[in-house]
Amino acid sequence: MKAAVIEAQGGIENIVYRDFPDPEIRPDDVKLRVHACGLNHFDIFVRRGMPGWPVKMPFISGGDIAGEIAELGSEVTGWKVGDRCVVHPETPDGMMGEVVYGGMAQYCRVPQAHLIKLDERLSYTQGAAIPINFGTTYRMLFTNGEMKGGELVLILGASGGVGMAAVQVCKAHDCTVIACAGSDEKCERLKNEMGADYVINYSKDDFSREAWKISQKKGVDICVNFTGGDTWVPSIRAMAHHGKLITVGATAGFDPATDIRYIWQREMRIIGSNSYSTEDITQGMVGVAEGRYKLPEIRTFPLQELGEAERVMEERQLFGKIVMLVP
Numbered sequence: 073m074k075a076a077v078i079e080a081q082g083g084i085e086n087i088v089y090r091d092f093p094d095p096e097i098r099p100d101d102v103k104l105r106v107h108a109c110g111l112n113h114f115d116i117f118v119r120r121g122m123p124g125w126p127v128k129m130p131f132i133s134g135g136d137i138a139g140e141i142a143e144l145g146s147e148v149t150g151w152k153v154g155d156r157c158v159v160h161p162e163t164p165d166g167m168m169g170e171v172v173y174g175g176m177a178q179y180c181r182v183p184q185a186h187l188i189k190l191d192e193r194l195s196y197t198q199g200a201a202i203p204i205n206f207g208t209t210y211r212m213l214f215t216n217g218e219m220k221g222g223e224l225v226l227i228l229g230a231s232g233g234v235g236m237a238a239v240q241v242c243k244a245h246d247c248t249v250i251a252c253a254g255s256d257e258k259c260e261r262l263k264n265e266m267g268a269d270y271v272i273n274y275s276k277d278d279f280s281r282e283a284w285k286i287s288q289k290k291g292v293d294i295c296v297n298f299t300g301g302d303t304w305v306p307s308i309r310a311m312a313h314h315g316k317l318i319t320v321g322a323t324a325g326f327d328p329a330t331d332i333r334y335i336w337q338r339e340m341r342i343i344g345s346n347s348y349s350t351e352d353i354t355q356g357m358v359g360v361a362e363g364r365y366k367l368p369e370i371r372t373f374p375l376q377e378l379g380e381a382e383r384v385m386e387e388r389q390l391f392g393k394i395v396m397l398v399p
Contacts, residue, residue, distance in 0.1 A: 074399065075177030076378040078131045081121030084379035092132070095173065095181035102151060103143035104159070104182050108200035109175035109375075110136025111394040112233065113323070116382050118170055127170070134396070135161035135168050137175030137182075138190060138199035148184045156190040157182075158199045158357065160207070160350045176378060178398055188353055191361040198360065201367050201393045205237040206356020207348030212296065212318050213241060215352070216345040221246035223293035226283050226310060228303055230268065231258040233368070233393050234320070237356065238296055239266045240365040247294075250286055252279050254388070261391050266368070280306035291315055291338070301325030308334045316341045368392035375399065 075092040097103045115133040117125075137159040141151055159175070161168035163186050168174040173181070190199045213219040225242045229235045230251035239262065242249045251268035253259050259271035270286050272279045283292055291312030297303060301324025307317055308331055317340060334340065359365040369392035373381040381394050 073178040074375070075132050076375050076396075078119050078129065078133060080129050081119060081127065084119070084382055087119065087379045087382070089376045089378070092130075092177060094179050097143060097145045097181050099145045099147040100185075101145045101181050101183055102141045102148055102187065104137065104139045104157065104175075104180050105142040106137055106139040106175045106178060106180055106398045107196035108138045109134040109396045109398060110200040110204065110233075111378075111381055111385060111396060112136060112204055113385065114170060115176075116386060119382065132173040132175075132177050132180075133169040134174035134176035135159075135170065136200050136202075136204050136395075137161065137168065137180060138196040139175070139180075139398075141187075142179065145184070151184060151187060155187075156192075156196070156199075157187045158190050158203050158353070160186040160188060160203065160348075160353055162186075162347050175398075176375060176396060186350070188350060188357070191357055193361040194357070197370060197372060197395050197397070198367060199357070200395045201233075201370055202357050202360060203353045204348075205233040205393070206241070206360070206365070207353040208234045208320065208345070209237040209241050210352035210355050211348040212320050212345035213238065213294075215349075216343050217294055217316055217318050219245065219247065219294060222248075224248045224250070224287055224312070226250045226252070226279075226292040226295040226307075228252045228274070228279070228296060228307070229298045230262055230266075231391055232298070234298065235296075236262070236266055236368045236392070237365070239268050241356075241359070243267045244359065244364050250283050250292065258391055266366070278306070279303075280310045283310040287312065294318065296320060299324035301328055304328035305331050308340070311338055311340050313338045314340070316343055318343045318345055320345050370395050372397050
């Protein structure tokens with residue numbers, strides 16, 4: 073098969089489109105013919121390398137996978153060759169595209185329990201824009217955040233894939249959304265295209281102070297924080313009494329200072345959220361198919377240009393989702 077192979081961790085020059093051995097399936101697996109694979113920041117982290125997180129090279133990244141079944145393992149039931157699927161990438165062997173080979177290739181191996189039938193109303197390209205973004209969103213807002221209608225929600229990094237999914241889900245459940253992004257253009261698009269009620273350009277304004285004003289000095293009920301680092305304490309300051317601060321990543325730093333006065337005085341809850349379930353992904357997919365949620369703009373690249381697609385994402389020249397099309 074052809075694959076976009078990371079030969080060694082480092083720059084995008086280490087991604088080589090070349091022949092690679094087809095995956096060998098086990099009795100409980102299927103061999104999936106990949107048609108589209110969404111790009112996420114973790115693909116860049118895998119390629120760059122992160123301290124304490126070794127990845128055996130060469131490697132194939134990609135966790136947002138949509139394709140059709142090409143071959144069935146001997147113990148697979150309930151599926152047939154040709155079925156259209158998306159993938160729940162958190163397999164028992166590890167995360168596809170992080171620990172085990174992912175979908176940036178013509179074929180990948182998937183345990184049958186991690187297949188989700190792709191809604192017939194959606195294309196492979198649309199399907200590849202859903203699993204990680206909407207699965208993460210459902211888990212953090214409902215399973216862990218226990219979001220209720222009518223709450224005021226502050227979303228940092230709202231112009232990213234999960235951030236835009238969160239805006240859509242919050243709005244569909246009658247919440248008021250304050251969306252934060254790093255440019256006026258992204259803020260305008262979050263308001264005009266994604267439906268955010270308020271927007272804050274955190275490259276120019278103090279998002280904590282602005283959110284406090286918007287809340288009429290009561291604070292926000294939920295804050296979604298993907299970055300940690302220097303956004304952590306300002307997020308805490310923006311919280312309402314009994315507010316919930318949901319941490320879903322630490323791309324700006326994993327060991328920020330914490331002002332615990334706000335935590336105990338406002339009786340806040342700090343909630344971690346990681347991964348998602350098959351049901352989380354399915355809920356998001358059905359919501360998109362039924363038109364309750366709007367996918368952001370999808371920019372496509374041929375798999376041969378994975379390096380260029382990662383460059384676009386790294387340089388933040390993007391509003392929406394990148395999906396790689398697999399020949």
